[in-house]
Amino acid sequence: MARYTYHCALRWSDMDxxxxxxxxxxxxxxEEARAALLFGDAKPAGATGMQRGIxxxxxxxxxxxxxxxxxxxxxxxxxxxxxxxxxxxxxEMYDDGQLASRARSVLVPYDLAAGRPRRLSDAExxxxxxxxxxAD
Amino acid sequence: MARYTYHCALRWSDMDxxxxxxxxxxxxxxEEARAALLFGDAKPAGATGMQRGIxxxxxxxxxxxxxxxxxxxxxxxxxxxxxxxxxxxxxEMYDDGQLASRARSVLVPYDLAAGRPRRLSDAExxxxxxxxxxAD
Amino acid sequence: MARYTYHCALRWSDMDxxxxxxxxxxxxxxEEARAALLFGDAKPAGATGMQRGIxxxxxxxxxxxxxxxxxxxxxxxxxxxxxxxxxxxxxEMYDDGQLASRARSVLVPYDLAAGRPRRLSDAExxxxxxxxxxAD
Amino acid sequence: MARYTYHCALRWSDMDxxxxxxxxxxxxxxEEARAALLFGDAKPAGATGMQRGIxxxxxxxxxxxxxxxxxxxxxxxxxxxxxxxxxxxxxEMYDDGQLASRARSVLVPYDLAAGRPRRLSDAExxxxxxxxxxAD
Numbered sequence: 001m002a003r004y005t006y007h008c009a010l011r012w013s014d015m016d017x018x019x020x021x022x023x024x025x026x027x028x029x030x031e032e033a034r035a036a037l038l039f040g041d042a043k044p045a046g047a048t049g050m051q052r053g054i055x056x057x058x059x060x061x062x063x064x065x066x067x068x069x070x071x072x073x074x075x076x077x078x079x080x081x082x083x084x085x086x087x088x089x090x091x092e093m094y095d096d097g098q099l100a101s102r103a104r105s106v107l108v109p110y111d112l113a114a115g116r117p118r119r120l121s122d123a124e125x126x127x128x129x130x131x132x133x134x135a136d
Numbered sequence: 137m138a139r140y141t142y143h144c145a146l147r148w149s150d151m152d153x154x155x156x157x158x159x160x161x162x163x164x165x166x167e168e169a170r171a172a173l174l175f176g177d178a179k180p181a182g183a184t185g186m187q188r189g190i191x192x193x194x195x196x197x198x199x200x201x202x203x204x205x206x207x208x209x210x211x212x213x214x215x216x217x218x219x220x221x222x223x224x225x226x227x228e229m230y231d232d233g234q235l236a237s238r239a240r241s242v243l244v245p246y247d248l249a250a251g252r253p254r255r256l257s258d259a260e261x262x263x264x265x266x267x268x269x270x271a272d
Numbered sequence: 273m274a275r276y277t278y279h280c281a282l283r284w285s286d287m288d289x290x291x292x293x294x295x296x297x298x299x300x301x302x303e304e305a306r307a308a309l310l311f312g313d314a315k316p317a318g319a320t321g322m323q324r325g326i327x328x329x330x331x332x333x334x335x336x337x338x339x340x341x342x343x344x345x346x347x348x349x350x351x352x353x354x355x356x357x358x359x360x361x362x363x364e365m366y367d368d369g370q371l372a373s374r375a376r377s378v379l380v381p382y383d384l385a386a387g388r389p390r391r392l393s394d395a396e397x398x399x400x401x402x403x404x405x406x407a408d
Numbered sequence: 409m410a411r412y413t414y415h416c417a418l419r420w421s422d423m424d425x426x427x428x429x430x431x432x433x434x435x436x437x438x439e440e441a442r443a444a445l446l447f448g449d450a451k452p453a454g455a456t457g458m459q460r461g462i463x464x465x466x467x468x469x470x471x472x473x474x475x476x477x478x479x480x481x482x483x484x485x486x487x488x489x490x491x492x493x494x495x496x497x498x499x500e501m502y503d504d505g506q507l508a509s510r511a512r513s514v515l516v517p518y519d520l521a522a523g524r525p526r527r528l529s530d531a532e533x534x535x536x537x538x539x540x541x542x543a544d
Contacts, residue, residue: 009281012307013300013432015425017477018248022421023192024163028285031160035284056159060196069425112154145417148443149294149436153287153341160285164421171420205289290520295464296439299432328431332468384426 004041004131006033007072020066027059030091030103033075037131047127053110055117057086061103067095078133085109085119087128140177140267142169143208156202163195166227166239169211173267183263189246191253193222197239203231214269221245221255223264275405276313278305279344292338299331302363302375305347309403319399325382327389329358333375339367350405357381357391359400412449412539414441415480428474435467438499438511441483445539455535461518463525465494469511475503486541493517493527495536 008029016022021029039051067073074094081088086108093101111118120128144165152158157165175187203209210230217224222244229237247254256264280301288294293301311323339345346366353360358380365373383390392400416437424430429437447459475481482502489496494516501509519526528536 011300011304012311013303013424013430016421017423017425017427018189018191019425023195024160024167024421027160027163028283031285032281032283039284053154055154055202056199058196058198059159060194062194063192066191147436147440148447149288149296149439151289152285153289153291155289158285164419167421168419175420290461290463295467296432296435299435303432325426327426327474328471330468330470331431332466334466335464338463 002131003076003078003133004033004037006036006075006077008032008075009072010067010069012069015069018066020068023063026061026063026067026093026101026103029073029093030061030075030077030105033077033091034089034105034107037077042124042127045123045127045130047121047124049121049124050109053112055108055110056105057108058106059103060105061101063101065095065098065100067093067100071096073100077131079128079131080104080133082120082125082128082132085117087120090133138267139212139214139269140169140173142172142211142213144168144211145208146203146205148205151205154202156204159199162197162199162203162229162237162239165209165229166197166211166213166241169213169227170225170241170243173213178260178263181259181263181266183257183260185257185260186245189248191244191246192241193244194242195239196241197237199237201231201234201236203229203236207232209236213267215264215267216240216269218256218261218264218268221253223256226269274403275348275350276305276309276403278308278347278349280304280347281344282339282341284341287341290338292340295335298333298335298339298365298373298375301345301365302333302347302349302377305349305363306361306377309349314396314399317395317399317402319393319396321393321396322381325384327380327382328377329380330378331375332377333373335373337367337370337372339365339372343368345372349403351400351403352376352405354392354397354400354404357389359392362405410539411484411486411541412441412445414444414483414485416440416483417480418475418477420477423477426474428476431471434469434471434475434501434509434511437481437501438469438483438485438513441485441499442497442513442515445485450532450535453531453535453538455529455532457529457532458517461520463516463518464513465516466514467511468513469509471509473503473506473508475501475508479504481508485539487536487539488512488541490528490533490536490540493525495528498541 014021076092091103150157212228227239286293286297348364363375422429422433484500499511
């Protein structure tokens with residue numbers, strides 16, 4: 001029902017030779033927002049398993065305007081779909097108040113020790129449901 | 137009618153804390169293959185404009201199996217669609233002979249000096265057409 | 273006479289396969305602190321030339337303890353030596369209040385357009401002198 | 409008595425906004441050469457422990473000329489000093505046949521599981537001695 005907001009500081013080194021934030025680096029910025037939610041905020045909620053392993057099955061990302069080094073970008077993130085052994089997260093990135101990029105990730109809970117996917121725990125499902133949002 | 141093959145050396149630093157090549161880094165590896173084709177091989181063909189500016193409008197990427205540090209990965213790349221002011225490139229990444237990832241990028245020729253998209257030149261269109269491949 | 277303090281957010285992707293912030297990444301974190309001072313804070317002081325080109329002639333860096341993903345690190349930075357066409361900056365990085373690393377950089381003002389070193393301007397020298405600190 | 413030579417492919421993304429290979433990235437390129445020797449070549453020699461943990465205690469790096477995206481750089485690497493629980497490696501980086509950078513690293517064998525430094529094994533010491541070189 002809600003969106004998670006993360007302010008992500010940019011680094012001078014995020015720029016590539018074009019003088020803008022590199023396109024691949026956007027995924028790293030989205031990853032930071034996702035890690036803050038799934039690894040950080042999930043912990044006090046008892047959904048601790050995700051830090052031990054979440055693998056990415058798919059990313060889609062649209063670039064709407066170049067992002068320049070300067071103030072932090074604002075990333076909004078919400079959960080779109082929850083299935084027994086995968087869920088999807090959607091994101092929007094705002095730079096100076098303007099939508100600069102949109103993305104969506106399909107994520108799979110993973111048991112790194114056993115080397116195979118696993119099902120979401122009840123605590124994880126409950127946590128993710130809180131961040132569900134229907135809007136695109 | 138042909139696919140471009142690029143062998144991309146991995147770096148120890150491509151791994152993240154999970155001990156596999158980081159998911160965002162895949163876009164960097166695909167970028168290397170794309171740069172080798174569009175910035176490198178395009179030059180002798182007279183299609184020199186792309187090095188001066190190509191921006192990414194969209195990426196889609198599927199992760200099929202984790203990639204580990206070791207031998208270079210093999211990236212196959214081909215042009216899918218060519219329009220007056222954008223084109224799309226598809227890729228497959230093979231690790232130890234097995235398909236590890238697939239991706240697709242929508243690319244826009246850009247005039248960095250003027251700060252706006254531009255149309256493909258005739259030389260660029262001819263060059264891209266040589267690397268067109270219908271198969272997915 | 274003073275030290276510049278910069279709080280640098282860590283990214284999950286700063287960790288390498290050992291699960292700690294990668295050693296090369298420390299230079300990037302120091303670079304962020306340096307960019308904030310020399311490119312950011314220098315501007316209102318009229319020392320605008322450095323953003324247009326500062327090249328690194330040398331780095332020395334000591335690693336005292338591993339840094340883990342989590343809260344931002346605190347970087348302290350000061351100017352050590354100022355010569356007509358080069359100056360040196362020293363840094364300390366604190367993680368959870370403990371000294372984790374020390375570094376020193378020799379920097380050369382550079383005219384990127386002309387492709388050659390240049391001398392510090394008066395405004396730059398005045399700005400740097402404010403951040404001079406004798407202590408190590 | 410010998411130097412180890414490693415040809416390191418550059419990536420377009422190694423460039424920063426100045427259009428040259430970023431200074432922090434040099435450490436990553438040196439790391440690749442070091443990993444190829446200490447993690448790769450050491451294995452058939454029976455010195456397998458280093459892949460399980462080597463931490464960096466110090467780097468020194470001098471930048472002599474900018475390195476541009478293009479052909480691989482050539483990195484030469486040799487062992488300078490071997491002590492019971494640390495050793496140092498020196499490097500030179502050549503771009504188009506010209507010396508572009510020099511560096512030196514102090515490395516500490518580490519037991520990642522136990523979280524503490526350890527002594528070099530006999531096999532490691534023998535392996536490192538083969539790559540010892542007195543010249544700078």
